[in-house]
Amino acid sequence: MSVETLHGEPVQSDDPHQAFAVHYKERKQQDESYIVGMWTFLVTEIMFFGALFLAYIVFRNIWPGELSEISREHLNVKLGFINTLILLTSSLTMAMAVQSAQRKIEGRVYFFMFATIALALCFMGVKFVEYSKKYNENHVPGPLFHYVAEGAETKATVAGVEVVKTEGSTEVAHEAEHGRKFSLEPVKGSATSSAQHAEIFFSLYFIMTGLHGIHVILGVLVMLIIIVMMWFKSPLVADFMPIEMTGLYWHFVDIVWIFLYPALYLAHPDLQKFLHG
Amino acid sequence: MAKHSEHSEAVVSHEEHHEHHYTPTSHFLVVFGFLMIMLFATVGAAFVDLSKVVPIPGLNIIVMLLIATVKASAVVLVFMEVRKGTRLVWMWAAVGFVWLPTMLGILGDYFTRNWTTARPW
Amino acid sequence: MSDIPVHHDPHSHDQPEPNYLNWSHTVKDWLLTGDHKRIGMLYLISVTIFFIVGGVAAMFIRVELLTPKADLFSLETYNRIFSAHGIVMIFFFLIPSIPATLGNFLIPLMIGAKDLAFPRLNLLSWYIYVIGGTFAVLALVFGGVDTGWTFYTPYSSMFSNGNVVLTIFAAFFAGFSSIFTGINFIVTIHKMRAPGMTWFRLPLFVWAHYATSLIMVLGTPVVAITLLLLVAERSLHLGIFNPNNGGDPVLFQHMFWFYSHPAVYIMILPGMGVISEIIACFSRKRIFGYSFVAFSSLAIALLGFFVWGHHMFTTGQSMYLGMVFSILSFMVAVPSAIKVFNWASTLHKGRVSFHSPMLYALGFMGLFLIGGLTGLFLSTMGVDIHLQDTYFVVAHFHYVMVGGAIMAFLGGVHFWWPKMTGRMYNENMAKVAAVMIFVGFNATFFPQFIVGYLGMPRRYAVYPEEFQFWHILSTMGATLLGLGYAMPGVYLVASLFNGKKAPANPWGAVGLEWHADSPPSPHNFHETPIVTWEAYEYDIDGEAGMYDGPLEGNEEKRTNFGGESGTEPAGHPAGD
Numbered sequence: 001m002s003v004e005t006l007h008g009e010p011v012q013s014d015d016p017h018q019a020f021a022v023h024y025k026e027r028k029q030q031d032e033s034y035i036v037g038m039w040t041f042l043v044t045e046i047m048f049f050g051a052l053f054l055a056y057i058v059f060r061n062i063w064p065g066e067l068s069e070i071s072r073e074h075l076n077v078k079l080g081f082i083n084t085l086i087l088l089t090s091s092l093t094m095a096m097a098v099q100s101a102q103r104k105i106e107g108r109v110y111f112f113m114f115a116t117i118a119l120a121l122c123f124m125g126v127k128f129v130e131y132s133k134k135y136n137e138n139h140v141p142g143p144l145f146h147y148v149a150e151g152a153e154t155k156a157t158v159a160g161v162e163v164v165k166t167e168g169s170t171e172v173a174h175e176a177e178h179g180r181k182f183s184l185e186p187v188k189g190s191a192t193s194s195a196q197h198a199e200i201f202f203s204l205y206f207i208m209t210g211l212h213g214i215h216v217i218l219g220v221l222v223m224l225i226i227i228v229m230m231w232f233k234s235p236l237v238a239d240f241m242p243i244e245m246t247g248l249y250w251h252f253v254d255i256v257w258i259f260l261y262p263a264l265y266l267a268h269p270d271l272q273k274f275l276h277g
Numbered sequence: 278m279a280k281h282s283e284h285s286e287a288v289v290s291h292e293e294h295h296e297h298h299y300t301p302t303s304h305f306l307v308v309f310g311f312l313m314i315m316l317f318a319t320v321g322a323a324f325v326d327l328s329k330v331v332p333i334p335g336l337n338i339i340v341m342l343l344i345a346t347v348k349a350s351a352v353v354l355v356f357m358e359v360r361k362g363t364r365l366v367w368m369w370a371a372v373g374f375v376w377l378p379t380m381l382g383i384l385g386d387y388f389t390r391n392w393t394t395a396r397p398w
Numbered sequence: 399m400s401d402i403p404v405h406h407d408p409h410s411h412d413q414p415e416p417n418y419l420n421w422s423h424t425v426k427d428w429l430l431t432g433d434h435k436r437i438g439m440l441y442l443i444s445v446t447i448f449f450i451v452g453g454v455a456a457m458f459i460r461v462e463l464l465t466p467k468a469d470l471f472s473l474e475t476y477n478r479i480f481s482a483h484g485i486v487m488i489f490f491f492l493i494p495s496i497p498a499t500l501g502n503f504l505i506p507l508m509i510g511a512k513d514l515a516f517p518r519l520n521l522l523s524w525y526i527y528v529i530g531g532t533f534a535v536l537a538l539v540f541g542g543v544d545t546g547w548t549f550y551t552p553y554s555s556m557f558s559n560g561n562v563v564l565t566i567f568a569a570f571f572a573g574f575s576s577i578f579t580g581i582n583f584i585v586t587i588h589k590m591r592a593p594g595m596t597w598f599r600l601p602l603f604v605w606a607h608y609a610t611s612l613i614m615v616l617g618t619p620v621v622a623i624t625l626l627l628l629v630a631e632r633s634l635h636l637g638i639f640n641p642n643n644g645g646d647p648v649l650f651q652h653m654f655w656f657y658s659h660p661a662v663y664i665m666i667l668p669g670m671g672v673i674s675e676i677i678a679c680f681s682r683k684r685i686f687g688y689s690f691v692a693f694s695s696l697a698i699a700l701l702g703f704f705v706w707g708h709h710m711f712t713t714g715q716s717m718y719l720g721m722v723f724s725i726l727s728f729m730v731a732v733p734s735a736i737k738v739f740n741w742a743s744t745l746h747k748g749r750v751s752f753h754s755p756m757l758y759a760l761g762f763m764g765l766f767l768i769g770g771l772t773g774l775f776l777s778t779m780g781v782d783i784h785l786q787d788t789y790f791v792v793a794h795f796h797y798v799m800v801g802g803a804i805m806a807f808l809g810g811v812h813f814w815w816p817k818m819t820g821r822m823y824n825e826n827m828a829k830v831a832a833v834m835i836f837v838g839f840n841a842t843f844f845p846q847f848i849v850g851y852l853g854m855p856r857r858y859a860v861y862p863e864e865f866q867f868w869h870i871l872s873t874m875g876a877t878l879l880g881l882g883y884a885m886p887g888v889y890l891v892a893s894l895f896n897g898k899k900a901p902a903n904p905w906g907a908v909g910l911e912w913h914a915d916s917p918p919s920p921h922n923f924h925e926t927p928i929v930t931w932e933a934y935e936y937d938i939d940g941e942a943g944m945y946d947g948p949l950e951g952n953e954e955k956r957t958n959f960g961g962e963s964g965t966e967p968a969g970h971p972a973g974d
Contacts, residue, residue, distance in 0.1 A: 023512035025926070029589055032363060033515045037585045039369040040615055044577050046373030048619035050380055051653055055627070055638065058649055061387050077323070084316055092309045095300070095356040102299040142634040196637060196644035203636035207627065251356045255349045262341035266323035365588055376616050379703055383652040386707070389716040 017104070017239055034241055038248045049256050052211070056204045056263065066197040071264060074139065075205070076130060080265035083126050084257060090119035091254040098247040101240035109230070109243065113223055116250065120220045127213055131206075139202050147198035205264055212260060215253045222246050300358060308355040312348055319344045417820065417917040432517030435918060438503030439818070440524050441494060442811075446887075448490040448531060451538075453880065455483035460842075460876040463869045468859040476859040477544035478560065484547030485565060486538075489572040490531055492803055493661060496668035497614075498527070498579055500810045501607045503818060505583060507911035507918060508601050510592025510927040515585040523578035530571025537564040546857060548658070551639035551650040555631040562632055566625045573618045573625075576664070580614030583607050592910070594929035598692070601909050601933050602685060605692040606671025609699035613660040613667075617703070621657035624650065648713050655706035663702040665799050666766075667695055669806025670737055673759045676813050677741050679907040680756040681748025684934040687740045694733035701730050711782045720779055727777030734770050738763060749938055753905070754828030758809030761836040765801025769794060772847065787857075789850030793843045801839050808835070808886060815890060816900030820917040823893035827885060834882035841875025908935055 020030040060067050097112035131140075138146040223246060229237045236242070319341050327336040354360040359370045418435045428436060458479045462470045471479065502520065506513055514520050537543055543560035545553060554562050587600075587608050628650065630636055637643025639650040678685045685691055707715060707723035741763060750756070772794040776782050785791060816822055846854075849868035854861055861869070903912040910929065914922050 021517075023517070023590075023921075032365065033585050033589045035362065036365055036369050036588060037516060037519075037581055039366060040372075040581045040584050043369065043373035043376070044581075044615055044619040046377055047380065047616055048623050050377040051620045051623040051656075054381055054383055054653070055649060057381070057384060058387055058646065059638075061384070062646070063644075077320070081316075081320055085313075088309070088312045088316065091312075091352060091356055092305055095305050096302065098358075099299050099302065099305070141636050199637050200644060203630070203634075203638055207630060248357055251352050254356075255352055258348045258352070259342070259345045262319055262323070262338070262345055266319065266341055372616075380620060380656055382704070383649075383656065385722075386648070386652065386716045386719045389718045390714075392716070392718060 019239070031241065034245060035248070038245050042248065042252050045252060045256075049208075049211070052204070052208050053259070053263065056208065059200055059204065063197050066194060067201050070194075070198050070201045074134070074137075074202075075265045076133075077265050079126055079130055080261050083123050084261045086119050086123045086126070087254045087257050090116045090123070091251050093119065094247050094250045098240065098244050101243040104240075106230070110227065113227055113243075117220055117223050120216050120223075123216060124213065127209065134202070134206075139198070141199050141203040141206060145199055145202070147195045147202075208260060208264065212253065212256050215256070219246070219250050219253055222249070298361060300355065300361070304355055308351050311351055315344050315348045315351075415915065415919060417915060418920045419820070419917050421920050430521070432513065432521060433920060434502050434506050434514045434517065434520060435818075435922075437517075437520050437524055438499050438501075441498040441502060441527070442818075444524075444528065444531065445491050445495050445499060448486050448534075449495075449883075451535075452483050452487035452491055453883065455479050455486065457876065457880055459483060460873040462859055463861075464866075464873050466861050466863045466866055471859065473859055474544065477546075477857070478542035480857055481543050481546050481560075482538055485543070485569065486534060488547055488661070488665075489569045490527075490534060492665040492799055493572065493576055494527060494579070495665075495803065495807045496672060496810060497576070497583070497607060497610055497664070498523075500672065500807070500814060501583065501603075501610075501668060502579070504814065504911055505586060505604055505607060506590065507817075507914055507922055508604055508909055509587065509590060509595050510910050510923065510929060511586065511590035512921050512923075513590075514582045515590055516582050519578050520582050523575045523582070526571050526578065527575035530568045530575060533564055533568035533571060537561040537568060540564070548654065549625070549628060550654075551628065551631065551647045552641065552645075555628055555639055556635070563629050566629055570622055570625050573622050576614045577618045577622075580611035580618070583611040584615065587611075592927045592929055595910075598689065599929055599931070599933050600692075601671075602674035602688070602691050602695070603668075603671035606667045606674070606695045609695040610664050610667045612696075612699050613664050613702065617657040617660040617664075620653055621661075624653040624657070627653075648710065648715055651710050651713060652706065652715075655709045656703070659706040659709060660699070660702045662795070662799065663698055665803040666806075667698060669762065669803045669810075670695065672806045672810035672813070673741065673762050674737075675907075675909065676755045676759040676809055677744050678934045678936060679813070679905050680751050680753060680759070681744050682751075682936045682938045683744050683748040684932075684936060685740065686743035686746075687736070688933065690736050691740050694736040697733040698730060701726065701733065705730060705777075708777050708782070711779050712786045724777055724779045728774065731770065731774055734766075738767060738770075752829075754825055754832055755809045755813035755905075757829055757832035757836075758805050758812060761832060761839075762802055762805040762809060765797050765805060765836075765839065769797030769799075769801055772797065785850065787855055789846040789854045789856055791850065792856045793846035793850055796843045796846075801843070805835070805839075808832075811886070811890070813905070814911075815893070816904045817911060817914070817916050817918070819894060819897075820900050821893045821897030822900050822904065823897055824889045827889040831882050831885035831889075834878060834885065838875050838878030838880075838882050842872050842879050843875070845869075845871040845875070909933075 018027055020027045024030040024033070093112045093115040097109055097116060100106075100108035100112055134140055138144050226237050226242055226246060322337055322340045322344065325337075327333075327340055333339070353370055357370070359366055362370070418433055428440070431437060458471070459476075462468065462476055462479075468476060502514070505511075537560075540561050543558070543562055543565040545558050545560065545562060545565075549562070549566065587604060591600075627636075627638060631639055635643070636645075638645045639647050641647060674685055674691060705723055705727045707719055708727045711720050711724075752760075772790070776785055776791060776794060812823070812828055845868040849865050849872075850856075852865065852868075854865050854868075900916045902914070902916050904916075905912075908931075910927060911918075913927065
């Protein structure tokens with residue numbers, strides 16, 4: 001990355017920390033170009049996630065009470081807390097990795113890069129636990145989605161036989177999983193709409209955390225590639241700039257989660273009172 | 278390598294060919310500690326009904342998002358080293374966060390759509 | 399791949415100097431090039447292909463509309479044809495047309511750099527564009543899509559049976575391609591300027607591209623995520639945009655237009671940059687009110703982000719927001735008018751010569767004027783209720799996007815063709831083509847204002863018989879327009895084989911790009927230029943002003959920067 005060259009021409013110095021591609025005038029210009037370029041890219045990422053936050057705010061505004069209720073009941077604040085802790089720590093280790101690279105202490109670079117990767121994998125592990133719970137509860141939006149508000153009675157028609165079920169009974173979920181024909185009719189008028197609210201909430205939840213998770217995985221992949229290239233002494237990573245770029249990206253991923261956590265997990269009923277007037 | 282004093286301001290490595298300013302570890306640790314405190318503050322804010330203390334509706338989510346903004350700023354300034362960046366880096370670090378509210382202007386529609394009793398056309 | 403001579407002696411003219419076109423001829427060196435000039439040429443070829451595809455679709459539409467009944471195509475096919483026309487033309491021709499071809503080629507030359515800041519990112523953006531284009535072509539081959547280019551929900555998410563997902567991925571990739579181009583331009587303009595090239599010495603073309611890049615970077619991600627949401631919605635029936643499931647289709651339109659309205663300025667702003675260059679050159683005058691024109695580009699880019707709602711006056715969005723959007727839309731007219739007035743003032747008392755690029759530029763001014771003013775009709779809420787989704791709207795945005803952007807694109811291609819290829823084209827044919835396009839364009843789209851005002855809705859194949867006169871007129875014009883567009887394709891390509899060799903500065907222009915060879919050497923300049931003169935230092939009475947024809951090139955005008963025996967750069971102020 002740092003030895004970006006014009007038509008593959010060699011870089012102009014033997015010392016990787018001084019080398020720069022031929023279309024630059026000096027090393028400083030190249031460094032700042034990379035940093036500004038990365039920040040410009042992060043601007044696009046901000047707008048990218050910003051649009052998702054916008055959609056979320058819109059629906060939180062339309063059904064303030066319902067969505068925060070669903071969030072409180074079905075998202076695990078503790079797991080979210082642990083994940084925030086993990087990501088913040090990984091930001092620290094990433095910052096240390098960048099610093100070590102700047103100081104050319106190779107051993108420390110490896111250590112902190114691996115630490116960051118390990119923390120990122122822990123993060124994804126916790127996410128996996130959360131996702132699989134949602135999957136088992138049929139809260140993944142799509143054809144299998146099924147949601148009934150806590151305690152609400154429904155009249156489920158399974159194979160033509162009417163049975164009254166309460167949410168939490170595994171049987172309904174079981175039927176749904178096996179694609180058997182069944183329909184749920186709400187006993188209370190609000191059950192359908194609460195299922196709609198839940199589907200939209202979970203859609204946004206999965207898209208937001210999912211895209212964030214994809215960013216985490218991409219970050220891990222980039223770090224692994226850099227480590228492998230460092231191991232084989234590739235001239236492309238002889239310099240600290242690739243790690244610094246990765247660091248900027250990683251901190252951004254962390255910032256997204258810093259906002260995702262309170263927005264998704266810490267929905268307080270107080271908001272409900274406010275918006276219902 | 279551990280000889281570098283890690284508690285002085287803006288340590289500079291004086292290698293023969295290369296000179297790069299780096300942030301001392303102590304700064305990172307201080308910011309990390311600050312982030313931890315803020316994290317607990319966020320969670321705390323979720324469990325205390327703040328609008329009972331100060332009668333501003335929706336205070337909790339406002340406080341939580343403000344805390345998140347402070348946390349993000351700390352990450353941007355220190356971890357991402359914008360604090361030591363050139364003016365150009367400052368500018369482009371700010372552009373995204375400054376521009377985002379423009380898009381949130383879309384919310385204006387949702388806040389004012391029902392202000393009229395007339396039926397929408 | 400490393401055998402380019404890095405340095406040439408500018409004084410040895412014994413053997414032909416290698417230029418960016420002829421230093422290597424292998425396919426690999428073209429497809430893996432980092433050279434902004436070669437990538438610009440790759441883009442030029444690809445956008446031309448998509449222009450042809452979109453143009454053919456347009457001709458199908460016009461032929462179908464000759465008669466009031468749907469006799470050539472079924473209604474379903476017609477939907478797919480106009481959707482293909484819109485999607486291909488907007489995402490694959492208009493948005494990359496000027497920035498990715500002329501911008502890519504010229505920005506480093508204009509600011510005195512050897513290349514864009516990130517050559518590989520530049521190449522990557524072309525590949526992503528090609529991937530997106532392949533998706534679009536596949537979607538067409540598999541039967542197309544019938545949603546229109548706007549993909550409005552819930553039709554596109556719930557009901558349409560076309561290749562919506564494939565087309566959306568096509569647009570998504572095209573978007574990423576333009577994001578990368580935008581990042582590259584921004585960093586290049588910030589960091590790669592030659593010594594002495596201050597912000598206020600930049601050509602207005604570069605200012606316009608900076609503004610365009612801002613839009614690409616700030617807007618495109620929003621439409622990217624919107625399209626992703628639409629894909630998720632369509633494949634999983636999430637309900638975010640579906641009112642039946644409690645969602646809000648207006649939210650889709652908000653998010654879509656938050657990008658897609660500024661995208662209109664992605665199309666027109668670079669065109670305005672081109673026009674500034676051409677007008678200054680062929681009036682032999684400094685652009686009137688340089689800094690106003692420069693800042694009006696930024697103003698258009700930024701104001702353009704606050705007017706998306708004027709596409710949605712009839713959707714049930716908040717009436718109060720509608721009023722705000724209406725007022726803000728009027729305000730966009732101010733920087734646009736600043737530009738037009740400044741161009742007109744530049745022409746005033748200038749030494750105007752009517753070479754083919756100038757004809758395109760003057761055509762642009764006229765057509766953009768009409769397109770811009772009819773935009774004011776449409777930004778008036780009350781009038782828009784009547785005109786929404788009629789051919790009046792169609793005519794309006796074609797006047798801006800075809801009459802504006804494509805005229806500017808063609809003008810720019812003609813202006814810089816000698817620089818890009820090193821060949822002169824047939825000037826007389828070019829003049830005929832410019833006039834044909836102007837006449838054909840007006841004949842095509844002016845009747846659409848009338849028929850639209852009378853009530854002809856857009857996107858319909860069937861219409862009342864009393865509209866037929868206008869439609870026949872429009873189709874006749876479209877035929878002329880199509881022939882006009884075909885002509886440059888013929889004589890420009892012909893010039894590659896039998897055109898006269900172009901001098902370094904055939905037009906006697908003063909921009910930095912004219913100090914490079916025609917075609918430029920692989921590294922653009924033999925030495926890093928040092929800029930000591932202001933932009934557009936045309937001397938209306940002086941040597942540069944005495945220039946009297948494109949073929950009378952004066953190679954001596956080429957300057958060695960800092961060279962011991964070099965002449966002063968053209969237009970260098972004597973005592974500054």
